[in-house]
Amino acid sequence: MLQKLTRRDFNKLLLSGVAGSALGLFGKSNTAFASTKRVVVIGGGFGGAAAAKYLRKLDPSIAVTLVEPKAIFYTCPFSNWVLGGLKTMEDIAHTYTVLKNKYQINIVSDVVTSIDVTKGTVKLKSGNVLSYDRLVVSPGIDFKWDSIGGYSESVANSKMPHSWHAGPQTILLHKQLLGMRDGGNVFICPPANPFRCPPGPYERASLIAYYLKEHKPKSKIIIFDAKENFSKQELFKKGWERLYPGMIEWRSSAMGGKVSRVDAGAMTVTTEFGVEKGDVINVIPAQKAGKIAFDAGLTDATGWCPINPVSFESTIHPGIHVIGDASFAGAMPKSGFAASSQGKVAAAAIVRLFQGKVPAAPSLVNTCYSLLAPKYGISVAGVYKLTVEGIVEIKEAGGLTPINADDDQLREEALFAEGWYKNISLDTWG
Amino acid sequence: MVLKLGIRLAVCALSLMVIATGSGILSAAGRVSSKPEGQVHSQKAEFNPRGQVLALSCTSCHGTDGKSAGIIPSIYGRSAVYLETALKAFKSGARYSTVMSRHAKGYSDEELRLISEYFAMISHNHK
Numbered sequence: 139m140l141q142k143l144t145r146r147d148f149n150k151l152l153l154s155g156v157a158g159s160a161l162g163l164f165g166k167s168n169t170a171f172a173s174t175k176r177v178v179v180i181g182g183g184f185g186g187a188a189a190a191k192y193l194r195k196l197d198p199s200i201a202v203t204l205v206e207p208k209a210i211f212y213t214c215p216f217s218n219w220v221l222g223g224l225k226t227m228e229d230i231a232h233t234y235t236v237l238k239n240k241y242q243i244n245i246v247s248d249v250v251t252s253i254d255v256t257k258g259t260v261k262l263k264s265g266n267v268l269s270y271d272r273l274v275v276s277p278g279i280d281f282k283w284d285s286i287g288g289y290s291e292s293v294a295n296s297k298m299p300h301s302w303h304a305g306p307q308t309i310l311l312h313k314q315l316l317g318m319r320d321g322g323n324v325f326i327c328p329p330a331n332p333f334r335c336p337p338g339p340y341e342r343a344s345l346i347a348y349y350l351k352e353h354k355p356k357s358k359i360i361i362f363d364a365k366e367n368f369s370k371q372e373l374f375k376k377g378w379e380r381l382y383p384g385m386i387e388w389r390s391s392a393m394g395g396k397v398s399r400v401d402a403g404a405m406t407v408t409t410e411f412g413v414e415k416g417d418v419i420n421v422i423p424a425q426k427a428g429k430i431a432f433d434a435g436l437t438d439a440t441g442w443c444p445i446n447p448v449s450f451e452s453t454i455h456p457g458i459h460v461i462g463d464a465s466f467a468g469a470m471p472k473s474g475f476a477a478s479s480q481g482k483v484a485a486a487a488i489v490r491l492f493q494g495k496v497p498a499a500p501s502l503v504n505t506c507y508s509l510l511a512p513k514y515g516i517s518v519a520g521v522y523k524l525t526v527e528g529i530v531e532i533k534e535a536g537g538l539t540p541i542n543a544d545d546d547q548l549r550e551e552a553l554f555a556e557g558w559y560k561n562i563s564l565d566t567w568g
Numbered sequence: 569m570v571l572k573l574g575i576r577l578a579v580c581a582l583s584l585m586v587i588a589t590g591s592g593i594l595s596a597a598g599r600v601s602s603k604p605e606g607q608v609h610s611q612k613a614e615f616n617p618r619g620q621v622l623a624l625s626c627t628s629c630h631g632t633d634g635k636s637a638g639i640i641p642s643i644y645g646r647s648a649v650y651l652e653t654a655l656k657a658f659k660s661g662a663r664y665s666t667v668m669s670r671h672a673k674g675y676s677d678e679e680l681r682l683i684s685e686y687f688a689m690i691s692h693n694h695k
């Protein structure tokens with residue numbers, strides 16, 4: 139839809155009163171003032187919890203229900219720090235107590251099994267049904283289990299964890315690392331783009347190396363990558379040379395990196411170059427939007443959910459806002475920071491839409507810190523604006539930690555990484 | 569008084585932005601939002617919706633309402649002038665930062681002013 143409009147038409151549309159209906163902005167509440175203001179949020183992760191909190195904060199007359207099955211949410215951010223022995227699982231655990239008590243969000247511990255888009259209801263696993271005037275969907279990712287032969291959910295839960303959802307998966311991988319012999323081989327197998335947290339696998343390699351260097355220095359890490367290059371590549375490679383010389387090997391997809399099969403019994407991976415045996419094997423499969431997004435028909439052929447970038451309202455089902463990893467948000471990466479930014483933008487838009495007003499044109503932000511060692515941090519930042527092409531990155535802004543950054547800068551970035559985690563956690567669940 | 573002036577400035581910035589939409593950057597809310605800003609005499613100043621939606625991005629690092637719990641500086645409690653000056657210095661590179669200049673470069677001067685005014689207004693409203 140967006141692509142078919144010229145830039146001039148698009149700007150004109152947004153400035154005129156018809157913008158909303160032409161772009162599907164107003165969705166189901168085309169009538170100016172909604173009589174009831176009930177929002178149901180699916181998923182209490184970075185996107186959903188931020189949306190729920192900010193809906194209540196920006197307009198306390200909105201009744202918000204958050205549906206999330208987990209009583210404790212373990213964040214993927216900083217789960218690599220747990221693997222490196224720098225944080226504990228308690229450090230990355232968050233609950234919904236403050237959202238419930240301080241922000242008076244109705245927390246429902248359940249799973250949404252279906253969405254009735256015409257009736258405006260969601261059905262829960264318990265059988266209960268909730269009605270909404272607007273729905274926010276932030277279910278995160280699901281895995282394409284068949285993207286690697288021999289891999290499956292049960293293999294992930296027993297022998298070869300993905301650890302791309304934090305919680306039991308993090309604990310399993312951590313246990314395997316603790317139990318490994320000195321001189322063992324750790325394999326990390328990241329997927330092709332797009333996937334959750336583009337720098338995540340490389341931060342993981344760094345912090346596992348940090349642990350191994352101290353405790354099992356004869357060990358090695360091999361990254362079998364399905365890609366030809368990766369996020370913050372030069373910064374990571376420089377850091378690895380400085381901190382962990384000879385310990386981390388990265389194989390690009392063309393150089394024997396692409397894993398086609400795994401064998402959980404034999405603990406091997408198969409690439410074009412042959413079969414290799416590992417001691418700990420972390421397989422990160424290809425990804426798609428969370429299941430409920432598919433079941434509700436919110437996804438398109440890409441496997442992600444197309445949205446209107448002003449309000450994150452679905453271009454398929456009006457009245458439903460999809461945020462976070464599940465959405466297709468143009469140039470924005472799939473990160474907790476991005477999900478939170480989108481959650482707040484969606485909340486602000488919903489507040490305006492309930493008032494019969496056009497949402498304010500947002501600007502979206504991302505910063506992803508990666509830790510290579512306790513005093514060695516790097517980052518990538520981006521500011522994103524809305525244009526006729528959708529969400530694009532502003533060329534003049536953003537970018538990486540300079541490749542020649544000195545030790546003071548790297549230490550400062552490591553400190554800011556912790557500062558960021560503290561604040562985004564409080565901004566989302568606190 | 570200072571507050572009223574700040575709001576006037578915001579309205580000016582908004583009308584500029586509406587004119588400036590040829591740049592391809594959307595500022596849809598600019599025109600729509602000019603109404604609430606008229607109510608400058610109310611006790612609690614109304615937020616400029618564009619300033620608000622821009623400022624919400626900042627809280628992921630600086631904390632809800634700009635109140636930071638850790639090493640990252642708080643924005644809360646700072647005056648609009650202080651914040652705008654700081655943001656513009658980050659944008660030009662005059663002030664050293666690890667990441668702030670990478671962010672500040674993503675905003676027009678008018679947008680930086682709206683963000684500064686939003687945080688100053690939050691601090692004022694909480695008093």
Ligand SMILES: Cc1cc2nc3c(=O)[nH]c(=O)nc-3n(C[C@H](O)[C@H](O)[C@H](O)COP(=O)(O)OP(=O)(O)OC[C@H]3O[C@@H](n4cnc5c(N)ncnc54)[C@H](O)[C@@H]3O)c2cc1C
Pocket residue numbers: 180181182183184185186205206207208211213214215216217218248249250251276277278279301302303334335338342428429430461462463464472473474475476477505506507
């Ligand atoms: C190792 C690793 C490191 C990372 N590090 C960073 C980092 O440093 N910085 C950063 O910004 N990002 C980081 N990320 C990315 C970040 O974790 C995700 O981008 C973020 O969690 C996305 O938020 P979300 O709301 O889309 O999904 P999630 O945070 O995954 O939340 C989804 C929630 O929805 C719930 N849910 C799903 N389906 C249903 C249903 N049907 N009914 C009810 N509830 C449902 C789930 O239980 C879950 O709690 C990292 C990721 C990984 C894997």
